[in-house]
Amino acid sequence: FFGAKPEMVLLGGMIVVAQMGDPNASIPTPQPVYTRSMFGAYGGALAHSSISFISAAAQDADLGETLGLAKATVPVKNTRGIGKKDLKLNTELPEIEVHPETYEVRANGELLTCQPAETVPLAQRYFMF
Incomplete structure (x- = not known):
């Protein structure tokens, strides 16, 4: 679940965000669990950890x-000289064309096709709560 809902976010060694159930619960494992701001996100703590x-x-x-x-x-x-050429895995700049009626997509004149996805990572099931 880390890509969608991290268990905890630390900033400068302080807990800023964590998964937490109902704060008024009388048991240690209440459900549902929500992402909530913690003490590191308030007051002067944020200024000292960023x-x-x-x-x-x-x-x-x-x-x-x-x-x-x-x-x-x-x-x-050196920010003015950084551009697309500096990206490690994303240096291409193809000419993209989308046909307005068939929605065929072409990159540099080559038709791009793919099969429909059977599963999608980080989709709806990760966001029930």
Whole structure:
């Protein structure tokens, strides 16, 4: 279930989100179990367990201090040169055509076909509650 509903989310070593049943239950395993915010998602805890990305110029101008940000600030760099070519498994840019009446899909003139899926990962059964 991790891809759809993580058991717990830790941020900077603090529990931010976890699966939890009814907080008023008198037994240790109440159902249904919902994703709920925990103590790491409230108050000053969130500011101490996360960072804000800002430009190098803003970092040099001490913008985080000027704005009174509680989070630590970290400058980003080399973002203007990053593009599709830098992706490891997704560098293709085919010419996509969809026929308006038959809905046939072609990539660079080649017809794309596939059989209907029998099962779909992370589908409805993972989201009953």
